[in-house]
Amino acid sequence: MNQNVSSTPISEPKVAGNMMQTPLMVIDLLHYAAQRFPDQEIVSRLHNNSIHRSTYVQTLKRTAQLAHVLAKLGVKDGDFVASMAWNTHRHVELYYAVAGVGAVLHTVNPRMFSEQIEYVINHANDRFVFVDLGFVEQLEQSVNKLPCVEAYIIMCSEHEMPATKLPKALCYEQLLNAESDYFDWPLLNENQAGSLCYTSGTTGNPKGVLYSQRSMVLHAQASAGPALLDLKEDTVLLPMVAMYHVGAWGAPYAAPLAGCKLVLPGHGMDGASMWQLIQSEGVNVGLGVPTIWLTLHNYLVEQGITELPLQRVCVGGAASPLGLVKTFDQRYNIYWQPIWGMTETGPLVTSLPPSKPLLALPAHERYQKQTTAGKACFGIEMEIFDTDDQPLPHDGEHSGELRVRGPWICSSYFKVNDADKFPGGWLATGDIAVIDREGHMKVVDRTKDVIKSGGEWISSLEIESIVSQHEAVNECCVIGVKHPKWDERPLLLVVPNAGFTVTAELMKTHLAGRIAKWWMPDDLVIVEQLPRTGTGKVVKKDLRDTYADYLVTGEAKTQK
Numbered sequence: 001m002n003q004n005v006s007s008t009p010i011s012e013p014k015v016a017g018n019m020m021q022t023p024l025m026v027i028d029l030l031h032y033a034a035q036r037f038p039d040q041e042i043v044s045r046l047h048n049n050s051i052h053r054s055t056y057v058q059t060l061k062r063t064a065q066l067a068h069v070l071a072k073l074g075v076k077d078g079d080f081v082a083s084m085a086w087n088t089h090r091h092v093e094l095y096y097a098v099a100g101v102g103a104v105l106h107t108v109n110p111r112m113f114s115e116q117i118e119y120v121i122n123h124a125n126d127r128f129v130f131v132d133l134g135f136v137e138q139l140e141q142s143v144n145k146l147p148c149v150e151a152y153i154i155m156c157s158e159h160e161m162p163a164t165k166l167p168k169a170l171c172y173e174q175l176l177n178a179e180s181d182y183f184d185w186p187l188l189n190e191n192q193a194g195s196l197c198y199t200s201g202t203t204g205n206p207k208g209v210l211y212s213q214r215s216m217v218l219h220a221q222a223s224a225g226p227a228l229l230d231l232k233e234d235t236v237l238l239p240m241v242a243m244y245h246v247g248a249w250g251a252p253y254a255a256p257l258a259g260c261k262l263v264l265p266g267h268g269m270d271g272a273s274m275w276q277l278i279q280s281e282g283v284n285v286g287l288g289v290p291t292i293w294l295t296l297h298n299y300l301v302e303q304g305i306t307e308l309p310l311q312r313v314c315v316g317g318a319a320s321p322l323g324l325v326k327t328f329d330q331r332y333n334i335y336w337q338p339i340w341g342m343t344e345t346g347p348l349v350t351s352l353p354p355s356k357p358l359l360a361l362p363a364h365e366r367y368q369k370q371t372t373a374g375k376a377c378f379g380i381e382m383e384i385f386d387t388d389d390q391p392l393p394h395d396g397e398h399s400g401e402l403r404v405r406g407p408w409i410c411s412s413y414f415k416v417n418d419a420d421k422f423p424g425g426w427l428a429t430g431d432i433a434v435i436d437r438e439g440h441m442k443v444v445d446r447t448k449d450v451i452k453s454g455g456e457w458i459s460s461l462e463i464e465s466i467v468s469q470h471e472a473v474n475e476c477c478v479i480g481v482k483h484p485k486w487d488e489r490p491l492l493l494v495v496p497n498a499g500f501t502v503t504a505e506l507m508k509t510h511l512a513g514r515i516a517k518w519w520m521p522d523d524l525v526i527v528e529q530l531p532r533t534g535t536g537k538v539v540k541k542d543l544r545d546t547y548a549d550y551l552v553t554g555e556a557k558t559q560k
Contacts, residue, residue, distance in 0.1 A: 023187065023188060023189060023190035023213070023214070024190045024213060024214045024217035024218065025099075025100075025185075025187075025188055025190060025213050025217070026095075026096060026099040026100065026194050026213050026216050026217060026253065027063075027096055027099065027100035027185050028217070029096075029217065029220055029253055029256050029257050030056065030059065030060050030063060030096045030256055031060065032256065032257065033056040033060075033256030033257070033259060034056045034057040034059070034060040036259060037056055037233065037256070037259035038055060038056055038057035039055050039056075039057070040055060040056050040233070040259055040260070040261055041053055041054070041055055041261050041262070042054045042055065042056070042059055042089050042092060042261075042262045042264065043261070043262070043263045043264065043277075043281055044087070044088040044089045044090075044264040044266060045088070045264065045265055045266035045267070045268050045273070045277065046088060046266055047086075047132065047133045047134055047156075047266065047267060049268070049273075051280075052088070052089055054089050056256055059089065059092060059093060059096075060096075061181035061182075062089075062093050062176060062181070063093045063096045063097045063100065063183075064097075064179075064180065064181050064182055064183035065176040065177075065179040065180065065181050065183075066093050066094065066097035066176060066179075067097045067100055067101050067183040067185070068179035068180060068183060069097075069175045069176060069179055070097060070098065070101050070103065071101065073128060073150075073151065074127075075098075075101060075103050075127065075128065076102075076103070077101070077102035077103065077186075077188075077192075078102065078103065078104070078192075078193075079103045079104070079127050080103065080104045080106050080124045080125055080126045080127065080196065081094075081098050081103050081104070081105055081106065081126060081127060081128050081129075081130070082105075082106045082107075082108050082121055082124065082126035082128065082129040082130065082149075083105060083106070083107050083108065083129070083130045083131070083244070084108045084110050084117075084129065084130070084131045084132065084135045084138075084139060084244065085130060085131065085132040085135070085155055085243065085244065086132055086134070086242070086243070086244075086264075086265075086266045086267045087239060087242065087243045087248060087264040087265055087266060088132075088155075088264055088266050089264065090155045090172060091155075091243045091252075091264075092243075092252050092262075092264070094130055095195075095243070095247070095252050095253070098194075099194035099195065099213060099216075100183075100185050101185075101186065102186055102188050102192055104124075104193045104194060104195065104196050104210070105194070105195050105196070106120070106121075106124045106126055106195075106196040106197075107195070107196070107197055107243065107244045107245065107247070108120060108121065108129075108198075108244060109198070109242070109244050109245050110135045110138060110244060111533070112206065114138075114141055114142050116205070116206055117139075117142055118142045118145045118146060119205055119206070120198045120206055120208070121142075121146050121148065121149065122145075122146065122147070122148055123205075123208065123414075123415065124196055124208065124414075125148045126148060126149060127148065127149065127150050128149065128150060128151055128152070128153060129146075129149050129151075129152050129153070130152075130153045130155055130172070131152055131153070131154055131155065131166075132154075132155050132156075133154065133155070133156050133160065133162065134267060136154060136162060136164055136166065139152070139166065140164065140165045140166060143165060143166055143167065150168070151167075151168040151169075151170055152164075152166040152167070152168065152169050152170070153169075153170045153171075153172050153175065154166075154169055154170070154171060154172060155172045156171065156172060156173065157171075157173045158171050158173055158174045161174075188213060190212065190213050190214035190217075191212050191213070191214055192212065192213050193210045193211065193212055193213075194211060194212065194213040194216055195210075195211045195216060195247060196208055196209070196210050196211070196414065197209050197211070197245065197246050197247070197343055198343075199343045199344070207413040207414070207416055207418070208413060208414030208415065208416070209343050209344050209410045209413065209414065210410070210414045211247075211346065211408070211410075214407070215346060215407060215408040216247075216250075216253060216346075216408070217253075218379065218407050218408055219250050219253070219254075219346045219348065219408040220250055220253035220254045220257050221257065222348070222377050222378070222379060222408075223249075223250045223251075223253070223254040223348050224254040224255075224257045224258040225377070226353060227351065227353070227375070227377035227378065228339065228348050228351045228353075228377050229254060229285070229287075229314055229339075229348070229351065229353075230353045231254055231255065231257075231258035231260045231285070232258055232259075232260060233258065233259040233260060234260070235255075235258065235260035235261070235284060235285050236260065236261045236263060236281055236282050236283045236284050236285065236309075237251060237255050237260050237261065237262055237263065237283070237285050237286075237287070238263045238265065238274075238277060238278065238281075238283040238285070238286045238287070239251035239252075239262075239264070239265075239286075239287040239288075240265060240269065240274065240286055240287060240288035240292045241287050241288055241289070241292075241317075243264075245343075246341075246343050246346075246347040247347075248287070249287055249316070249339075249341070249347055249348055250346070250347070250348060251287060261281070263277055263281045263283055265277060269292070269295075270295065270299075271295050271296050271298060271299025271300070271302075272299055274292075274295070274296050274299070275296065275299060275300065275303075275305070278308060278309060278310060279308075279309070282309045283309060283310060284309055284310060284311045284312070285310075285311065285312045285313075285314065286310060286312070286313045286314065287313075287314045287316075288313065288314075288315065288317075288536075289315065289316065289317035289318055289536035289537070290315055290317070290318050290319075290320060290321060290324060290536075291318075291475075291532065291536045292536065293313050293315060293324060293328070293336075294324060294474070294475065297324070297327060297328070297331075298474070300332075306331055306332060307332075308332055308334065310332070310334050311334065311335065312334065312335045312336075312337050312353075312354065313328065313334055313335075313336055313337065314337045314339050314351070315336060315337065315338055315339065316338070316339040316340055316341060316347075316348070316373075317536060317537060318536070318537055318538070319371070319443060319461045319464070319465065320336060320338045320370060320371045320465075321371075321464065321465055321468035321469075321476075322367060322368075322371050322465045322466065322468060322469050323465075323467075323468035323469040323470070323473065324336065324468065325367050325370045325371060326367055326469065329363070329367075335354045336370050337351060337352060337353055337354065337370075337374075338350075338351065338352050338370055338371070338372060338373055338374050339351040339352075339373070339374060340373030340374065340441065340443070342429060344409065344410045344427055344429075345404060345406075345408070345409050345410075345427065345429075346408035346409065346410075348377075349376055349377065349380045349382070349404060349406070349409075350373045350374040350375055350376050350377070350380075350382075350441055351374040351375070351377070352369060352370060352372065352373075352374030352375065352440070353374075369440060371442070371465055372440040372441060372442040373433075373440075373441045373442060373443060374440065374441070375438070375439040375440055375441070376404075376439060376441065379406045379407055379408075380404060380405075380406040380409070381404065381405050381406060382402065382403075382404050382435065382441060383402075383403050383404075383426070383435075384398065384399065384400035384401065384402055384403070384433055384434065384435055385400045385401050385403055386398075386400045386401075387400075389423070389424075394435040394436060394437055394439070395436065395437060396434055396435070396436035396437070396440075397434065398434065399432055399433065399434045399444050400432065400433070401428060401429070401430075401431070401432060401433075401447065402429045402431040402432070402433040402441070402443070403423070403426035403427060403428050403429060404426065404427050404429060405425060405426050405427060409427050410427065411425075411427075430446055430447050430448070431443045431444075431445075431446055431447070432444045432445050432446070432447055432450055443461065444459045444461060444462070445457075445459045445460055445461050446540075448540075448541075449461075449479075449480075449540050450480075451478075451479075451480030451488050451489070451490050452480070452487060452488050453480070453483070453486045453487060453488050453489055453490070453518070456518070458480070458490055458518075458519050459519075460477075460478035460479065460480070460490065460540075461478075462515065462519075463478045463490060463492070463511070463515060463519060463521065464476050464477065464478050466510070466511060466514050466515065467492065467494070467507060467510065467511070469510075470502075470506075470507070470510050471497065471500070472496055472497055472500035472501070472502050472506070473494055473495075473496065473497065473502065474495045474496060474497045474498075475494070475495040475529075475530055476492065476493065476494045476495070477492075477493045477530050477538055477540065477543060478490050478491070478492050478493075478521060479491055479493070479540055479543050479544050479547065480544065481544065481547050481548055481549070481550050481551050482548055482549055482551065482552055483522070483551050483552075484552060489521075489522045489551055490519065490520075490521040490522065491521055491522060491523055491524075491525065491547055491550060491551065492504075492507060492521035492523070492524045492525070493524075493525045493526075493527050493530065493543065493547075494507070494524060494525070494526055494527070495526075495527055495528065495529060495530065496526060502524070502526060503524070504521075504523060504524040507521070507524055508520060522551055523550070523551065525547065525550070525556070530543070531543065545557065
């Protein structure tokens with residue numbers, strides 16, 4: 001158990017050091033890349049599927065032009081500017097220009113409901129919205145409910161500018177073309193906010209997490225380092241995580257710092273589009289949720305492809321299924337690298353890069369470690385607490401609520417008082433986890449997803465990990481549903497692989513001897529797909545609502 005769990009306030013220094021107080025600023029990441037790696041590429045897929053190529057030095061020049069545009073629009077220090085955009089070079093320019101002038105970039109998730117989009121833009125009081133062509137029509141539906149927005153900048157070339165109902169619609173490229181490619185960037189306080197992201201929660205209004213420039217730079221340094229993403233100049237990085245959510249896990253900040261080639265997929269989130277970029281650009285490291293890599297795997301199976309330039313896929317956002325860990329190793333010789341984080345944690349805090357000792361382990365032992373979330377990087381403290389608010393041993397056995405703290409962990413929500421989420425200076429994650437003596441953290445379940453049957457707890461994630469290993473299973477999910485005697489019992493939902501038949505008896509045989517008998521799901525339901533959030537997470541709440549009475553009535557609720 002980590003003994004450093006004190007919540008004592010930081011004291012004033014008795015003797016201060018004589019070091020310069022130079023602030024950590026986001027724009028300096030791009031300055032550094034332009035100076036040290038000027039010709040390294042940023043490659044983007046655009047809305048028309050054409051490929052755009054730029055370099056770090058060109059990106060810095062265009063970012064300066066955008067900063068002039070922001071100044072002429074009247075954007076001031078502390079203002080909020082929204083974006084609704086895919087992963088492209090233009091979105092990267094927004095990342096740096098908005099923070100660089102001292103404003104805050106609010107990345108809006110277009111996969112939220114329209115009511116949620118309207119809520120977050122108004123809650124943030126965004127003055128301007130930069131929007132990709134593909135989201136213009138969607139935003140038009142909400143325009144009368146966004147009184148704070150003064151103008152909409154459509155991220156396209158002049159000849160692509162659409163007829164639109166958006167008031168005061170401006171063309172991104174037309175605005176940039178009129179400006180100088182040099183900008184005198186202001187010296188900012190490093191605690192100035194630089195980015196805002198709202199959670200993708202499934203209940204209540206989304207909550208905003210406001211990142212400081214200091215936290216973003218420190219996160220970029222940690223993410224690029226060997227304990228997390230381990231990026232280098234010869235890395236070709238493909239973030240299959242959207243730049244509209246948690247900054248694409250910090251990739252647009254960490255990549256310039258490491259000097260690696262950054263490949264941006266735009267709207268191309270299907271298997272064929274992913275493979276085209278991986279093959280043509282020589283992508284060797286990818287970022288994404290398990291669903292993304294399952295999508296790629298399904299496409300590769302259809303095409304009979306087994307040889308890829310990919311060496312690692314860094315996977316977070318959901319538990320790593322043991323079946324996919326094995327498949328990527330045995331079929332493709334790709335290392336499945338687990339990572340963990342949340343919107344509230346900046347987001348990355350743990351990972352398990354492929355080290356020599358790890359790779360030397362027998363495969364079955366290595367696979368088990370790859371289904372953990374890895375180890376916390378330097379700067380992050382991580383503890384598990386029992387129901388009496390006491391820290392528990394790091395022995396791989398005791399489980400409790402996971403709490404974290406560190407320089408890129410949020411201490412409160414934006415304009416929301418939710419003190420219960422931050423007990424004693426920690427962030428309460430809502431995850432139930434174990435930590436072993438070497439620091440490997442494994443999420444056992446979400447507090448809201450764990451199944452309580454007859455007074456005992458059942459881990460849905462553990463059952464899912466074992467079911468995922470069966471060759472007939474493409475995806476699976478375990479939820480707790482009502483039971484007349486045991487309060488709750490597990491129900492297994494399966495999306496079968498093409499050409500396979502999955503039955504309850506088949507799964508019982510597969511699970512027998514691998515889980516406790518009383519953990520065995522009471523029934524199995526075959527489904528065509530699982531409901532997901534805009535960030536790829538399975539929405540278990542919807543499934544629990546649909547199948548709440550399934551073991552009582554034998555029927556699912558009809559969805560409206």
